[in-house]
Amino acid sequence: MFENLSYLALQEYWWAIVSLLGSLLVFLLFVQGGQTLLYTLGKTDSEVKVLANSLGRKWEFTFTTLVTFGGAAFASFPLFYATSFGGAYWVWIIILFAFIIQAVSYEYRSKASNWLGTKTYDTFLYINGLLGTLLLGTAVATFFTGSQFLVNDMNQSFWQSPFKGLELAFNLGRYATYINLSLGLGVFFLARVLAILYFMNNVDNDAILERARKKLLPNAALFLVFFLFFLVNILVISGFNYDPVSGAVNMEPFKYLHNLLAMPVVLIILLIGVVMVLLGIFRAAFAYEKCGRRAIWLAGAGTVLTVFALFLTAGYNHTAFYPSVYDLQSSLTIQNASSSFYTLVAMSYVSLMIPFVAAYIWYAWRSLNKKRITVKEMEEDSHAY
Amino acid sequence: MEHFDLTLVDWSRAQFALTALYHWIFVPITLGTSFIIAIMETIYVKTGQEIWKRITKFWMTLFGINFAIGVATGIILEFEFGTNWSNYSWFVGDIFGAPLAIEGIMAFFMESTFIAIMFFGWDKVSKKFHLTSSWLVAIGSNLSALWILVANAWMQNPVGMEFNPDTARNEMVDFWQVLFSPTAVNKFLHVITSAYTYSALFVIGISAWYLLKKKNLALAKRSMVVASTFGLITSLFMVMTGDESAREVYKVQPMKFAAMEGLYYGETNAPLVAIGIFENAPTPQDPKAKEWAAKIEIPNLLSYMAALDPHAFVPGIHDLVHGNKEQGIVSYYDKIARGKTAIQALAEYKAAKKAGDREKTAASLATFKENYKDFGYGYYDDPHDLIPNVPLTFYSFHTMVGLGTLFVLIFIFTLIYSVKDKIVDKRWLLYIALWSIPMGFLAQEAGWMVAEFGRQPWVVQDYMPTLTAVSNIDHTSVMITVLLFTITFTVLLIAEIKIMLKQINGFNDGGH
Numbered sequence: 045m046f047e048n049l050s051y052l053a054l055q056e057y058w059w060a061i062v063s064l065l066g067s068l069l070v071f072l073l074f075v076q077g078g079q080t081l082l083y084t085l086g087k088t089d090s091e092v093k094v095l096a097n098s099l100g101r102k103w104e105f106t107f108t109t110l111v112t113f114g115g116a117a118f119a120s121f122p123l124f125y126a127t128s129f130g131g132a133y134w135v136w137i138i139i140l141f142a143f144i145i146q147a148v149s150y151e152y153r154s155k156a157s158n159w160l161g162t163k164t165y166d167t168f169l170y171i172n173g174l175l176g177t178l179l180l181g182t183a184v185a186t187f188f189t190g191s192q193f194l195v196n197d198m199n200q201s202f203w204q205s206p207f208k209g210l211e212l213a214f215n216l217g218r219y220a221t222y223i224n225l226s227l228g229l230g231v232f233f234l235a236r237v238l239a240i241l242y243f244m245n246n247v248d249n250d251a252i253l254e255r256a257r258k259k260l261l262p263n264a265a266l267f268l269v270f271f272l273f274f275l276v277n278i279l280v281i282s283g284f285n286y287d288p289v290s291g292a293v294n295m296e297p298f299k300y301l302h303n304l305l306a307m308p309v310v311l312i313i314l315l316i317g318v319v320m321v322l323l324g325i326f327r328a329a330f331a332y333e334k335c336g337r338r339a340i341w342l343a344g345a346g347t348v349l350t351v352f353a354l355f356l357t358a359g360y361n362h363t364a365f366y367p368s369v370y371d372l373q374s375s376l377t378i379q380n381a382s383s384s385f386y387t388l389v390a391m392s393y394v395s396l397m398i399p400f401v402a403a404y405i406w407y408a409w410r411s412l413n414k415k416r417i418t419v420k421e422m423e424e425d426s427h428a429y
Numbered sequence: 430m431e432h433f434d435l436t437l438v439d440w441s442r443a444q445f446a447l448t449a450l451y452h453w454i455f456v457p458i459t460l461g462t463s464f465i466i467a468i469m470e471t472i473y474v475k476t477g478q479e480i481w482k483r484i485t486k487f488w489m490t491l492f493g494i495n496f497a498i499g500v501a502t503g504i505i506l507e508f509e510f511g512t513n514w515s516n517y518s519w520f521v522g523d524i525f526g527a528p529l530a531i532e533g534i535m536a537f538f539m540e541s542t543f544i545a546i547m548f549f550g551w552d553k554v555s556k557k558f559h560l561t562s563s564w565l566v567a568i569g570s571n572l573s574a575l576w577i578l579v580a581n582a583w584m585q586n587p588v589g590m591e592f593n594p595d596t597a598r599n600e601m602v603d604f605w606q607v608l609f610s611p612t613a614v615n616k617f618l619h620v621i622t623s624a625y626t627y628s629a630l631f632v633i634g635i636s637a638w639y640l641l642k643k644k645n646l647a648l649a650k651r652s653m654v655v656a657s658t659f660g661l662i663t664s665l666f667m668v669m670t671g672d673e674s675a676r677e678v679y680k681v682q683p684m685k686f687a688a689m690e691g692l693y694y695g696e697t698n699a700p701l702v703a704i705g706i707f708e709n710a711p712t713p714q715d716p717k718a719k720e721w722a723a724k725i726e727i728p729n730l731l732s733y734m735a736a737l738d739p740h741a742f743v744p745g746i747h748d749l750v751h752g753n754k755e756q757g758i759v760s761y762y763d764k765i766a767r768g769k770t771a772i773q774a775l776a777e778y779k780a781a782k783k784a785g786d787r788e789k790t791a792a793s794l795a796t797f798k799e800n801y802k803d804f805g806y807g808y809y810d811d812p813h814d815l816i817p818n819v820p821l822t823f824y825s826f827h828t829m830v831g832l833g834t835l836f837v838l839i840f841i842f843t844l845i846y847s848v849k850d851k852i853v854d855k856r857w858l859l860y861i862a863l864w865s866i867p868m869g870f871l872a873q874e875a876g877w878m879v880a881e882f883g884r885q886p887w888v889v890q891d892y893m894p895t896l897t898a899v900s901n902i903d904h905t906s907v908m909i910t911v912l913l914f915t916i917t918f919t920v921l922l923i924a925e926i927k928i929m930l931k932q933i934n935g936f937n938d939g940g941h
Contacts, residue, residue: 101549104541105501112533115509119530122522122598125824130515130900131507136513137910140505140919146500148921151493157931159924183566198597199519202901383523383592384600394531401538408562411554426486427493427548 046392052288052329054388055378057361058120061395063355065113066184067348070231072106073180074242074344075099077235079146082166085243085255087111090419092166093154093428098246098417099239100150100429105405107143119391123381124366131193132183132209139179146172147262151428155262180225183229187358188278188300189220190369195376204370219288220369222347223281226274233267238347241328242339248416257332277356279304284364286377293364293375304349310360320346345381437904440514440515442895444911446881448505450874451918455499456872460574460621461628462492463567464808465659469652470563474556480939482741484648485563487936488549491929493548498925499646502918505558517888517898517918524590524601532576539569574624575617585880586681592801594778594794599892603775612681615674616880619747622667623876626836629660630862630869633843635933637862640853642674648938653852657844664837671833672734679735679743682890684815685883687746688822690731693720693744695753701730707820712870748821750812761812768807771800805892817885825878832872 046054067412078099086092118125145168152158153165191212192204205211211226215221240263247253283299286292296302304311324343328336359365364375382388397421415421422428461505466488473481492616507529510518519523546554546562554562583589589606590599601607635657639649662925679686691702693711705724711717729739738742742756752760774797809815843862846852852859888898 068838101545104500106546107504108533108537108541111504111537112530113509114511115526115530118511118518118522122519122526125511125522125526126515126518129511129792130518130902131936133512133900133902133906136508137913140508140512141913143504144501144917148497148924149478149503151497152924152928153927155494155931156935157927159927161919173755179893192496199782200901201519208902208906214639362499383526384596386604387527387601388606390601391527391530396529397534401534405538408546411547411703412549413555425549427490 045093046389049389049392051385051388052379054392055120055127055382055383057392057395058116058382058388059359059365059378061398062113062116062120063352063359064110064348065116066355066368068110069106069180069352070234071101071238071344072109072348072353073177073231074238074340075106076173076176076239077102077232077237078239078242079169080232081236081239081243081259082169084259085240087251087255089250090422091249093422094165094249094252094417094419095243096150096169097152097425097429098243099424101194101412102242103150104376107147110143117266120383120388121378121381122374122383123201124193124197124376125246127195127203127376127381128183128191128366129192129205131201132186132191132212133203135183135209138175138184140173142172142179146176147315153429173235177232177235178228179213180228181293182228183233183273185224185227185366186212187355187365188281188283189223190284190367190375192370193368194371194375195368201374211405226270226277230274231271232349233263233270236289237267237325238340238343241291241343244328244332244336245338245340246413246416248418255331257336260325260329264329267318270368282376283371284366284367284400286375287360288362288379290376291380293367293372293373293377297404298421299363300357303357303363306361307356310353314357317346317351317353321350322346337371342395357407434899434904435896437902437907438896438899440907440911441899444907444914445506445527446913447501447918448509448910449877449881451914452499452502452506453873453877454870454922455495455502456574457624457627458495458631459492459499459570460624461626461659461685462488462495462631463570464625465545465628465632465656466492467560467563467567468655468659470560472655474560480647483938484651487648487938488652489547490932491635494925494929494932496544498921501689505914511900513890513900513902514898515900517690517893519598520893520898521584521587521590521599521889522584523598527601527604528576528580528583528607532573536569536573536576538837539565540573541569543569548840567794571621574621578617578620579608579613581880582610582616583607584887585616585884586610586612586677587889587892591718592804594775594797595782597775597891611758612677615670615677618672619667620673620876622663622670622832623873625663626660626667626833627869627873629656629663629840630836630865632656633660633839633862634864634866634869637782638933641856641859641863643853645851645936645938648936650847650850650852653847657840657847661837661840661844664795664833664840667833668837671830675734676737682884683744684746684749685822686735687749687878688817688819688883689826689879690743690869691720691819691823692731692743692745693747693819695743695748695756697732697742698729698740699731699735699743700726700728700735702726702941704831705823707823710819744765746816750816752824758916760817761806764806765812767800767803768809770807771804772807774800781923802872802891805887805889805894805897809886809895812941815886817883822879822883825875829875829879831870832868832875836865836869836872926938 082092082095086095131254149168152182153162194202212224240260243256279301282295285294285296285299286423321343324339328339364377366376368374473485543562543565547566550559588610589603591602593600632652636649636652639645658715702724706722708722709718731743732741735740741938744758748758750761774793777793781793803833846855886894888895
């Protein structure tokens with residue numbers, strides 16, 4: 045079946061898979077957003093415990109999606125994996141460090157003799173929530189703004205900044221840094237918005253939900269400011285176009301705007317996604333009693349569609365998805381960075397399992413979410429975090 | 430030799446070794462206890478006895494504490510291939526990346542989805558669904574081990590690929606050959622059976638502690654029976670697969686095999702050094718230096734173990750470095766020369782293709798293909814740089830084998846006395862069982878040290894030396910991250926041990 049596809053079609057298929065994983069990851073970052081709200085929405089120990097347990101039953105989905113995103117990127121676009129991870133060393137190490145300290149925090153936070161104390165583990169969760177979202181968003185923004193690296197004719201990559209990726213967030217003398225940071229901050233506030241909507245769905249506690257409702261609009265407003273700044277900028281900046289035959293890369297004014305116009309389906313997905321996110325927020329804020337509990341699904345699906353469309357805009361229509369501003373011709377495209385035809389075919393068969401995996405995740409999620417979490421349940425559950 | 434930042438190479442290796450060794454403290458316990466828990470829960474569902482539910486939940490608590498830190502130490506390993514070994518990631522990513530992605534899609538999601546049911550679903554789903562989830566957690570975690578071990582086995586014995594000079598990387602041409610290579614099959618079976626063995630030691634060790642303290646006897650006795658049975662069966666498989674793995678090493682990594690056995694000069698009717706202490710390693714300057722200060726040998730056993738023929742020739746380090754015409758062994762000197770030819774031919778191919786010189790392109794490609802199988806050797810000038818650390822590999826191997834044999838005996842005794850219900854009286858055995866936990870840990874780490882130190886200087890056997898695989902970053906950055914991970918993992922390990930000890934100490938099985 046997949047053998048009959050062209051090499052380019054397979055590359056596009058795998059870019060779509062990686063994009064889908066990336067967009068699911070952004071939705072699932074609501075766990076990280078929630079971690080930054082533990083002590084904002086929870087004012088007593090039992091309230092914080094309810095919130096931590098609500099998130100604690102989902103954190104592994106986010107974690108696993110991140111790991112699978114990394115694995116899929118490695119398998120399908122190994123030159124991107126090698127260039128980005130080996131080059132922007134410090135950005136990725138900080139992100140990984142943030143996830144390392146998260147992985148133990150739920151399990152250990154309320155266990156007796158946990159040595160570091162509950163507050164320390166909750167601080168780990170906060171750090172993960174802040175850095176995980178901010179830096180992942182910043183890293184993804186470089187798909188549009190570019191990084192400084194060189195790839196030689198043996199396909200070995202050399203990062204050209206001595207700051208090893210930190211310049212992407214801290215070089216304030218470069219305008220692109222503000223675009224990068226705006227997406228990072230946009231993802232951070234979006235994760236908090238989604239977390240609030242998730243708590244509305246999953247937590248049964250009036251005091252928490254009252255505070256959550258109050259925090260929804262300020263976080264949503266900040267998300268919109270940063271996201272719109274990012275979106276407007278990428279629509280007007282020059283982008284990285286490449287010639288599909290020669291592979292030569294050139295700058296094209298309004299490249300990403302052109303991409304959306306050239307791919308109306310992607311444009312429609314983007315618009316539907318944005319509208320769904322806004323509608324989800326609006327319904328939770330102004331029609332809470334009627335549909336506040338279901339708002340997470342609307343905003344969550346909207347997030348997936350929006351991010352999916354952005355990824356496709358970055359990689360399709362002869363666009364270098366990981367551009368180099370140091371050496372334009374070193375820019376990575378889905379054609380020059382991908383695995384071989386054979387490997388993509390083999391991997392494509394494996395990808396047929398994804399709907400099955402999604403189905404059992406959905407089933408398990410529903411089984412656990414039949415009842416909303418309460419303080420009483422936390423007192424009775426022997427495995428409560 | 431081309432200029433390489435050897436400090437960077439050493440620190441990158443140190444970081445990988447550190448993170449891998451830490452990760453492997455926890456992973457084997459996850460792999461095995463997940464099955465032991467599933468067996469215990471099955472007994473609960475079958476018998477309906479509440480004591481089995483309490484036992485299951487107790488081991489599940491310890492499993493959860495261990496699992497969390499296993500996940501924490503695991504994420505860095507996957508991404509480290511990119512952050513610290515980016516040249517490797519491109520050179521073999523076409524083959525190596527696929528198992529990692531399959532691991533994520535097929536195994537990690539299964540594990541993480543059903544673990545939530547396992548911990549939080551007791552009162553939310555049916556007994557059977559819960560039991561199924563526990564089994565799926567075990568299957569998922571073991572499937573994840575399968576794919577990463579397939580990837581590791583491929584590095585030890587690269588098969589199913591061809592080098593593409595245009596992309597300057599190895600590309601997969603046969604997925605099934607990668608998945609089912611004898612090295613992959615043996616490695617997977619040996620590693621998981623050894624992990625099951627270690628898990629069984631973990632369970633009988635803690636049970637032994639309860640029996641020594643005369644508390645939680647109902648839990649301890651029952652757990653002892655389940656773990657001893659599980660451990661005995663899996664440790665016997667571990668011995669069998671270990672034997673087969675060693676034979677596979679002899680075939681595809683003869684230098685590692687020679688290092689494992691401390692064999693400097695090859696011989697027919699080779700004896701096996703069962704126990705040995707090195708005195709001096711023979712060197713080119715002193716080739717006949719006294720190798721052993723003391724040793725106990727078993728005649729002909731090494732030849733038999735390697736080739737199933739007691740008279741077979743087993744090559745030593747000297748034969749591999751200098752060659753042995755009689756035995757048809759090509760010297761490392763010749764391989765280095767061929768490797769250099771291959772590297773030169775690849776550069777000429779690239780240049781000729783760029784210049785549009787078709788004739789030279791074809792000629793250099795032919796030369797390259799002829800010599801590619803020794804490509805990696807071309808990065809060296811001195812063949813002695815291609816010898817791993819022999820004492821370290823030898824001692825690690827013999828520690829692993831010795832302890833593995835001891836574990837089989839421990840399981841036999843704990844099972845017999847548990848079934849006879851006399852285990853409480855055998856305090857000597859309970860102490861041994863308790864101490865088998867650190868011994869199991871030692872054996873696990875020793876096994877990986879054999880596998881990874883023994884194959885040096887290769888990251889991909891014969892094709893890619895470790896020194897060419899590292900990312901092009903400054904060594905100071907890596908030194909800082911080694912320090913960061915050392916502190917972080919040590920702090921988390923201390924927390925984990927303290928929590929686990931508290932859980933063990935504070936548990937009450939209901940007074941049976």
